[in-house]
Amino acid sequence: MKLIGVDVGGTFTDVVLTDTDTQQTHIYKVPTTPHDPSEGVLQGIVEICTAHGIDRSHIDHVLHGTTIATNAVLEQNGAVAGMITSAGYRDIVHIGRHQRPQHYSIQQEVPWQDRVLVKRRHRKTVSERRIPPSGAVLTPLDEDDVRQAARELRAAGVDAVAVCFLFSYIDPSYEERAAEIIREEFPRAFVTTSASVSPQFREFERFTTATMNAYIGPKVATYVNALESELKQQGVGGDLHIMGSNGGVATAGMVLEKPILTVLSGPAAGVLGGLWTGALSERGNLITFDVGGTSADIGIVRDGTYAEATARDTWIAGYPLMVTMMDIHTIGAGGGSIAYVDHGGAFKVGPRSAGAVPGPAAYRRGGTEPTVTDANVVLGRLDPDNFLGGAMQLDTASAQQVIRELAGQLGLDVDETAEGVLTILNANMANAIRSRTVQKGIDPRDFSLVAFGGAQDRCTGRKSRPSSAFRKLSCLRIRESPVPWGC
Numbered sequence: 201m202k203l204i205g206v207d208v209g210g211t212f213t214d215v216v217l218t219d220t221d222t223q224q225t226h227i228y229k230v231p232t233t234p235h236d237p238s239e240g241v242l243q244g245i246v247e248i249c250t251a252h253g254i255d256r257s258h259i260d261h262v263l264h265g266t267t268i269a270t271n272a273v274l275e276q277n278g279a280v281a282g283m284i285t286s287a288g289y290r291d292i293v294h295i296g297r298h299q300r301p302q303h304y305s306i307q308q309e310v311p312w313q314d315r316v317l318v319k320r321r322h323r324k325t326v327s328e329r330r331i332p333p334s335g336a337v338l339t340p341l342d343e344d345d346v347r348q349a350a351r352e353l354r355a356a357g358v359d360a361v362a363v364c365f366l367f368s369y370i371d372p373s374y375e376e377r378a379a380e381i382i383r384e385e386f387p388r389a390f391v392t393t394s395a396s397v398s399p400q401f402r403e404f405e406r407f408t409t410a411t412m413n414a415y416i417g418p419k420v421a422t423y424v425n426a427l428e429s430e431l432k433q434q435g436v437g438g439d440l441h442i443m444g445s446n447g448g449v450a451t452a453g454m455v456l457e458k459p460i461l462t463v464l465s466g467p468a469a470g471v472l473g474g475l476w477t478g479a480l481s482e483r484g485n486l487i488t489f490d491v492g493g494t495s496a497d498i499g500i501v502r503d504g505t506y507a508e509a510t511a512r513d514t515w516i517a518g519y520p521l522m523v524t525m526m527d528i529h530t531i532g533a534g535g536g537s538i539a540y541v542d543h544g545g546a547f548k549v550g551p552r553s554a555g556a557v558p559g560p561a562a563y564r565r566g567g568t569e570p571t572v573t574d575a576n577v578v579l580g581r582l583d584p585d586n587f588l589g590g591a592m593q594l595d596t597a598s599a600q601q602v603i604r605e606l607a608g609q610l611g612l613d614v615d616e617t618a619e620g621v622l623t624i625l626n627a628n629m630a631n632a633i634r635s636r637t638v639q640k641g642i643d644p645r646d647f648s649l650v651a652f653g654g655a656q657d658r659c660t661g662r663k664s665r666p667s668s669a670f671r672k673l674s675c676l677r678i679r680e681s682p683v684p685w686g687c
Contacts, residue, residue: 202258204245204438207265207466208237211493211536211556212654215244217252226252229588229654232556237268238427246434257437265443265466268423269416269459273517276315278415279390282322282358284349284378285407286366290323293407301518311518312408317415322358324349328365328374335371346378350385360390360414364407368395390417397460398522400511405522412519413460420459424452443469445525447506460523463516467528471499471506474650479504483648487633491653493536494553496629498529498636500647531632535573535655536560539621541609549624562599563592570606572655574599575621578614 205216215228228248233240241264249256272278285292294313302308309315326345329338353361361382368375372395379391394410428440441449445464455462467490474488478501486501500507507527514521532551536559539549549572558566560573562584576582577599584594600614607617637644 201260202254202438204248204259204262204436205264206241206244206262207469208232208241208267209466209492209494209654210267210534210553211559213237213240213244214654215241215248217248217254219254229591231559234556236426237266238423238430241427242430242434245431245436256435259436259438261438262431262436262440263443263449264427264440265469266423266462267466269420269462270464270466270516272416272419273412273463273519277419278317279359279418280322280357281318281411281414282324282353282356282361283318283364283407283411283414284324284326284346284353284361284382285364286329287325287327289366289403290325291320292364292404293318293323293411294320296404309518315518317408317411317519318362322353322356324352326378330365330367330371330374332367332370335367341374341377343377343381346381347385350382354386354389358389359418360392361386362392362394362407362410362414364394364403364410366403368393369399369401369406372396372399390414390421392417392458397458400522402522405511405520408519409460409522412516412521413458416459416463420462421456424455428452445523446508447472447526460521463521463523464525464528467497467499467530468526470497470652471501471526471528474499474652475501475504475506477650477652478648481648485647487637487644487647487649489629489633489649489651489653491629491651491655492534493654494532494534494555495530495551496533496632496653498531498632499526500636500642502642527636529632529636531628533572533625533628533632534653535571535576537572537625539570539572539575539606539624541606547610547620547624549621550628560599561602562594562596564595564598567598568602570602570617570621572621572625574602575618578603578618579622 201220203218207214209232211232212229213232217226226248228244230240230244296312300308326349327339327342331338363375363378365375375393375395379393382391392410392413394406397413398406398409400406431440440452442455442462443465444450444461445468447468450461470490471488474486478486484504488499490497509525509527511522514525534553536553536555537550538552538554542548554560554567554569554571560571561567562574562577577584577594577596582594584596587594603618604614607614610617
């Protein structure tokens with residue numbers, strides 16, 4: 201059996217080809233194509249098969265981890281979404297539960313109010329009401345209301361519609377009928393119902409989950425359809441399966457219906473890989489540490505079982521979700537994380553990333569800001585002539601130039617600044633691990649650290665002690681503490 205595994209990251213797309221008959225595994229890496237990630241996926245698959253003389257039609261399965269859904273939410277570039285809900289409950293997704301993410305801040309951001317998934321003018325109400333505990337009908341569904349709402353949303357240029365009725369988790373028939381009417385009046389729209397996505401009580405979380413499914417639906421559907429079509433055109437055999445946030449795999453058809461299943465697609469696959477690696481070493485307690493070009497993802501495995509997020513503790517970009525997913529903590533720390541001096545004069549790294557385009561300055565793609573990769577090049581931790589096995593040559597002069605510009609703002613020399621970038625990055629990562637272990641009553645000394653990802657070698661390599669000048673910076677008084685794992 202021949203299997204292809206693909207993971208699309210913010211900077212590179214990784215492809216793994218495994219032949220279970222010959223027990224051979226090959227890896228390949230190509231730059232991610234942000235304008236259309238499927239192009240990078242196809243390029244990687246075609247080139248790895250060609251390089252190893254594999255007939256593409258003999259591929260049995262293509263297994264894919266994707267960040268399309270996650271990035272659509274993080275970057276706020278999803279579809280123009282609409283919502284049809286019960287009369288009197290138009291603003292549930294805005295009001296929430298009167299819970300402030302930060303209790304005492306007067307300048308805090310409330311994501312579902314500051315970055316709305318569905319604008320108020322696109323939230324329509326209809327007459328209907330079922331009541332608990334049996335779902336008895338109090339007010340019948342007014343189908344004319346639904347038709348009128350669908351027509352108004354179509355005229356407003358909406359791309360997707362979420363149907364969210366009260367108590368539909370008891371009896372979803374009204375939501376299903378409303379969805380049928382919307383598809384009749386508005387055939388091109390992506391339509392979802394809250395009961396099909398999350399048939400659970402708590403209307404705010406259920407409605408938010410459904411609206412997010414609508415918000416990311418068209419973009420995910422476009423990507424999956426394009427990838428399936430291009431795989432067939434390139435003669436790649438086998439079915440396409442996409443990693444789910446809960447650790448399972450979904451068919452392309454399932455993802456087209458419920459794209460919300462893939463919001464942690466890529467990181468979830470990493471945790472499973474770490475669990476498999478730990479089992480080979482007979483270690484059941486693991487901290488998985490996936491460092492890529494844009495982010496670092498931390499997962500916890502206890503007694504051979506990965507942790508799942510509870511229904512009330514599942515959040516993506518500040519939005520509450522009610523879907524089953526692994527408990528994975530993500531921070532903006534990776535090879536492409538940008539180092540800078542903020543308005544208060546503090547030296548910071550991330551979460552903003554240079555991504556694949558323009559990328560770090562050393563990649564010669566137009567990057568002009570200093571990144572973690574550039575710092576590693578300056579310190580000689582990356583071989584400019586043997587990057588990606590020699591397939592890509594790094595520009596040392598450009599890396600030194602951007603780090604030198606940052607050093608001028610800090611009053612340090614180039615090497616001290618590069619060391620500072622890595623020290624801050626490592627501190628951010630260590631704090632993220634503490635938040636998932638020590639702060640939750642878990643002793644990390646009982647766990648093994650499984651580090652992987654495209655940038656992990658840059659973050660767990662030799663440790664350089666910051667220079668005396670660097671240690672004097674008031675904003676960087678970092679106490680060094682023993683690390684309980686060997687690198």
